[in-house]
Amino acid sequence: MRQHIQSWVTYCGALALLAIRLAAPASAADFKWDLPPWITPPQVPADNPMGAAKVELGRRLFFDIRLSGPGYVACASCHKPNHGFADQRPFSFGATGKTTRLNSPSLTNVGYLGALTLAHPGIQSLEAQARRPLFSVAPIEMGVRGYEAQVVDLVARNSLYAALFRDAFPGRDGAVTFDTIIKALAAFQRTLISANSPYDRYRYRGETSALSPAARRGEKLFYGSRLKCSRCHNGQHLSDAIPNAHYHNTGLYNVDGSGGLPERHRGLIENTGKPGDMGKFRTPSLRNVAATAPYMHDGSLKTLQAVLDHYAAGGEAARKGRRSPLTSPLVAGFEISGKERREVIAFLENLTDESFLNNPRLRSPFH
Numbered sequence: 001m002r003q004h005i006q007s008w009v010t011y012c013g014a015l016a017l018l019a020i021r022l023a024a025p026a027s028a029a030d031f032k033w034d035l036p037p038w039i040t041p042p043q044v045p046a047d048n049p050m051g052a053a054k055v056e057l058g059r060r061l062f063f064d065i066r067l068s069g070p071g072y073v074a075c076a077s078c079h080k081p082n083h084g085f086a087d088q089r090p091f092s093f094g095a096t097g098k099t100t101r102l103n104s105p106s107l108t109n110v111g112y113l114g115a116l117t118l119a120h121p122g123i124q125s126l127e128a129q130a131r132r133p134l135f136s137v138a139p140i141e142m143g144v145r146g147y148e149a150q151v152v153d154l155v156a157r158n159s160l161y162a163a164l165f166r167d168a169f170p171g172r173d174g175a176v177t178f179d180t181i182i183k184a185l186a187a188f189q190r191t192l193i194s195a196n197s198p199y200d201r202y203r204y205r206g207e208t209s210a211l212s213p214a215a216r217r218g219e220k221l222f223y224g225s226r227l228k229c230s231r232c233h234n235g236q237h238l239s240d241a242i243p244n245a246h247y248h249n250t251g252l253y254n255v256d257g258s259g260g261l262p263e264r265h266r267g268l269i270e271n272t273g274k275p276g277d278m279g280k281f282r283t284p285s286l287r288n289v290a291a292t293a294p295y296m297h298d299g300s301l302k303t304l305q306a307v308l309d310h311y312a313a314g315g316e317a318a319r320k321g322r323r324s325p326l327t328s329p330l331v332a333g334f335e336i337s338g339k340e341r342r343e344v345i346a347f348l349e350n351l352t353d354e355s356f357l358n359n360p361r362l363r364s365p366f367h
Contacts, residue, residue: 031055038204039195039236042111048127048183050190053167058188060164061181063364066154067134069143070095075133075185078104078141081363084288085110085192090299095143101265103299106292108356109237109285111190115245118281118297119268126186134178152176194287194356195236199347211350218347221340229311229344231330238286238351249279251315251327252296259326265297279326290349291357304345312336 031050033041044050061067062075078092078100079085085107091099102118115121116129123129133141144151155161156176166174168184199219201210211219222229232240232248240246247268253261261267261279268277281297295301301310313319314333336344356362 033193035193036195036200036204038200039193042109042190042193044190045125045127048186050187051168053164054169054184054187055191056188057161057164057168058184058186059362060161060365061155061185062188063366064155066158067142067144067151067181068095069145069147069151071154073142075142076364078133079107081359082291082357084108084194084291084357086292088293090294092141094139094141096140098139100139100141102297103294105284106288107189107192108194108287108292109242110192112237112242113245113282114241114243115282118284119247119265120271121245121247121268122271126189127182130182130185134182148178152178152181155181192356192362194353196355197287197353198350200353202350212346214343215346215350217340218343218345221336221344222347226334227311227336227344228330228332228334232283233286239283241283241285245282247277247280247282248328248330249324249326250281250296250310250331251279251317251324252298252300252310253279254317254322254324257322259324262298267297276326279324286348286351288352288357290352304348305341308336308341308344 031052065072065074073095078087087104090103092104093099105118116123134144165176169180198210201207221227259278268280295307301307310316312334315327315331317324
């Protein structure tokens with residue numbers, strides 16, 4: 001019986017590989033970005049050119065629990081497609097069951113970011129970023145450190161992976177290493193591009209019916225001189241972190257009267273050591289924002305309504321009675337009526353790209 005099962009698994013793997021090769025040529029020269037004309041592809045490093053087989057390999061690795069030390073955590077455990085490649089929990093669980101220190105950020109359009117992670121300006125490529133969840137120990141996320149040989153062996157012994165690595169990295173004779181694993185993961189993540197929301201169709205394609213009158217009024221409020229949301233959330237990606245990262249203290253906490261944050265994570269200061277960087281975090285994109293709750297670096301705000309309350313008050317600390325002295329001057333607070341709140345939220349909800357959230361090419365290949 002075991003031999004029959006193994007034969008069936010091998011047969012299914014061969015069929016899957018044949019389908020991949022027929023649908024996705026391995027040559028980097030044959031890779032085509034499937035993008036609307038109003039958005040350009042992200043920058044691609046010279047030492048990791050795009051290739052269809054590489055992207056498919058990266059997709060499988062992204063969803064594969066074999067890429068963790070204990071074998072039950074995948075990249076997708078914290079970055080879920082239906083949540084805009086974010087997590088619906090304030091903190092994600094790592095391989096040891098302990099939680100991460102920050103809310104898992106959305107990977108929507110991550111290939112365009114000037115710096116990866118919420119508070120580390122030195123990590124500027126997807127290749128560099130991938131090493132953190134794989135090998136970090138404070139906290140442990142994927143838990144690969146100490147299990148490197150085991151993880152590589154599990155991947156290499158899979159016949160489908162062996163063939164995909166050969167197709168994706170023909171100059172390396174199919175070698176399965178963490179360098180090729182990371183390059184494949186980065187190539188897949190560069191394809192996580194959202195550019196087909198109702199707002200995109202309204203703003204860039206000229207489809208006036210794509211946005212309701214309420215959402216259009218919400219857009220005017222969002223970009224207007226009273227709310228001034230676009231001072232940080234601007235451009236096609238609705239973030240000032242593209243192409244160069246910017247970091248802001250939005251006045252979320254003031255635990256000590258001097259602008260202090262809870263010890264769990266205190267922002268950019270943890271990587272720069274500069275007192276003025278206390279509480280500063282990279283501006284997130286608002287694409288698919290309605291799907292990426294909870295919000296803020298620690299997931300402490302559960303709804304878009306709570307986020308509006310936060311900014312209307314000039315920061316959550318101010319809303320609770322003690323504004324942080326480190327709050328960015330860009331977060332000054334504003335008056336907003338109930339009707340206007342509903343209109344702004346209608347605008348934000350129309351940044352949801354259903355074709356991105358439900359794209360089968362960005363979903364798990366394991367069923």
